[in-house]
Amino acid sequence: MTTVCIVGDDDVDVRFELLSRETAREALATYDLASPWENTLAADTVSLGAAVSLCNDLNWYLVRFARRVFVREPSIDEDEWLSRRLAAAVRDDEVEPGETGRRLAVYGVADGRLVEPMYVTRRDDEVPEYDLREVEETVVVRVTEGEFGG
Numbered sequence: 001m002t003t004v005c006i007v008g009d010d011d012v013d014v015r016f017e018l019l020s021r022e023t024a025r026e027a028l029a030t031y032d033l034a035s036p037w038e039n040t041l042a043a044d045t046v047s048l049g050a051a052v053s054l055c056n057d058l059n060w061y062l063v064r065f066a067r068r069v070f071v072r073e074p075s076i077d078e079d080e081w082l083s084r085r086l087a088a089a090v091r092d093d094e095v096e097p098g099e100t101g102r103r104l105a106v107y108g109v110a111d112g113r114l115v116e117p118m119y120v121t122r123r124d125d126e127v128p129e130y131d132l133r134e135v136e137e138t139v140v141v142r143v144t145e146g147e148f149g150g
Contacts, residue, residue, distance in 0.1 A: 003044050004043050076097045083105070085147060
């Protein structure tokens with residue numbers, strides 16, 4: 001299963017905003033929804049293509065209510081996520097799956113919420129330690145060259 005995770009803007013309840021709008025609610029109706037972190041909404045899809053299509057269907061809402069969108073494709077990595085742009089690039093054969101792991105945005109998780117990312121480059125297959133603040137865990141998101149650093 002490929003998972004899409006929508007991270008809400010700080011001042012928005014993303015679950016409420018998406019499920020209170022008829023078109024978004026209908027697009028999400030066939031999915032089991034979860035919230036892996038505070039102010040997130042996640043849905044499992046059948047493939048990377050389906051995940052990117054779901055994001056495209058929800059784009060109007062994502063632009064208004066989401067801070068970020070992540071996609072986790074187990075055939076690329078079981079634990080690490082792809083940015084929405086990188087997921088689309090892989091789906092469109094613009095980037096090979098094996099070439100996705102160099103540039104990373106590492107998010108901290110504090111009090112159940114994703115906090116500011118630290119942009120790093122993987123070296124010798126190691127992810128540098130998150131050091132922007134004290135966190136309970138980290139979430140690694142592979143990003144495109146254009147997204148790297150912000």
